[in-house]
Amino acid sequence: MSKPHAEVIGDPIVQSKSPTIHRFWLDKAGIDADYTHCHVTADDLADYIAARRADSYWRGCNVTMPHKQAVIPLLDRIDPLAARIGAVNTIVPEDGGLAGYNTDAAGFIEPLRDDLAGSHLFRMARIIGTGGAARAIIAALADTGHVLVVAGRNVDKARALLDELDPGGEHHVAPLAHFGAETDFAFDDREGCFDVVVNASALGMVGQPPLDFDFSHVPPQSVCYDIVTTPLETPFLKEAKARGFRTVDGLSMLIGQAAAAFEKFYGVPAPREDDAALRKVLTA
Template identity: 40%
Template structure:
């Protein structure tokens, strides 16, 4: 007869799926929390080629997985494979957090927008969303999450520009009349009067092209934030700070977006603090 305690038979496993996945900092992040709170659980990187995604997703719950984070290139594809999709994931058109329910159903959510706003609130608690227009540079998946969260926070006008204008136009058609599209050539003008400015592109990241947009129109007191966190202090944030803007780096978005998933998988709401930042940066 097996007299092993029930609790030790079901150690929850979560992970992050992507292709490639070796670069992900999520295992460090969740591993830090598991150790800090003394939780018996595991969080591992799971490399999944696009052609294997459906098969792997169906197998993971049977292997003891309680959920997973999702990164490039699977964030859109998982929506079609999920049994339940939250309204915000459907609106954004991507999921970054999966919960494998006891009944075998896959629940898909998107916590990127939550992470974006929580990062701002933590580092600039006096930020007022409706103080003036918001300006978003970029129209990819991350930008869609930012747009959704800014509008939900109460921004009354949201300006957006993208190198491929049609992607910005698509965001306007889906998110409504508060969204105003600017040509890429007019990106500098878009910042005039904006009180919240977001770089939601990968430009300025290590190994990527620089963000070549004139920032002359940035006013002192504007909130400037970058989704890039390698480097932490991007050229965009450096110039914004020099112009008297309040700046928020992109690392906190990564940390905060992870918290809701961790709570669902491991049963504890984790803290996002300086100790966590140091662990992930190390």
Template identity: 50%
Template sequence: MTAPNKPFAEVIGDPIAHSKSPVIHNFWLNALGVDAEYRAVHVTPDGLAAYFADRRADPAWRGCNITVPHKIAALDHVADPGDVRGSIGAINCVVRAEGEVLVGTNTDAAGFYAPIADLDLDGAPVVVIGAGGAARAILFALARMDVGRVTILNRNPLKGAALLASFGLKGEALPLTAPIPPAALLVNASVLGMAGQPPLTIDLDPLPDDAVVYDIVYAPLETPLLAAARARGLDVVDGLEMLIGQAAAAFEMFFGQAPPRDRDDALRTLLTS
């Protein structure tokens, strides 16, 4: 348990045991010598309101990161001065403002963008798998990168089509079983392939030889999707890239200072050992 009055932050989700966020944030806290703690808390959908009510009353609580399945539902329990609901439509981070005011924000979009900032995707076709909270942040970022047609593969194609329209992206939404079209970038924004979840089975043959495959799943780090992409000789981006990127933005909001990103190599070694 956290000592009384000791600042702390958390990550919440259902499930949560797979989360690497405590390792990341506590690594940074220790490196900086900050007397605070970061931990994982299992919160079910039915317990979400009670969680925020409890933390709102604890001044030592600095905020939380949010993972599946709460990224959309959490919006109903916090303030939204930046209108994240109207832009991305999902939050992955809640920060204490003044007193008992809790503010929702989203660091997923910036975390997703950072590893591919140097790619020339202007007008390029993209495939996105999934249409949940993470996909919303990714589509938000893609819309600002001026990509070309976006194809969403999702169990419910109508949900995917609605997302394309809401972000002003041209493209189409297809069932998960549909073959992918040629694309410069393929992103798995779903939980498929995560430990304990159904596998993601997809034929990468339509992708050109210079395509990039990006999987936001980080448990396991080497997903079957990334293994298949490597076997094809394609460039890949693993889930730790986005996880560390979004965590860095959250860390600064929680603890008031930037994390030591010059130690990313040591952090990745810790996360993969």
């Protein structure tokens, strides 16, 4: 391709919404560049990276499953946050080599930034899931001063994640079933506190088992956040809205992480003034 271009790689990849997002912004910004998707298998990954090194028009790529960890040894430099999370989702040519970043953490935090700009007496997050997405979310919430409760089918894996990602934190683990059962816990005064409950798993996604969650575990005034994008309004978010909680859907994280990558690829901030229109395009 004889103009600046970036892409998203993975296996499979045709389902990715990234080309739609980046092309929308390129058009709005008036940038003569492109963003596509490229199907790359595990066997092809090393050859793909080698070929892109020689492409002077290539501005980088986003990386999705199953390559976020496998690509790390093929790069020249890994950003400290990406190294800590143990996953790269953005690669860019930099200083004569290839650098790996993780924009998932920034993308997750973005819709909470106004809340976190203030001070709180206490911040707590309940996180459901211990998979790849949870790693970036755990790191992001630990770095913004939250005490974490991580729930998973395997509590040993949950504890290992916390010990790896924030070894100095006073965090907690729970079996996944803990949040499915009703509790009579009486929450104390939440004035000055900030609570977020996150579904960082695939539970509730189309084709996956439902998320078994009892809202007696949600403190008053919490933000309920679900990273699932299909459906966009999951049963978890639908019930949270019905109960009066503020909600954040999976497109928020997807668009946020894409914006961080866009600036690395094209050297200018993503034009975010038309996010509402972008959402309409993505959900059409």
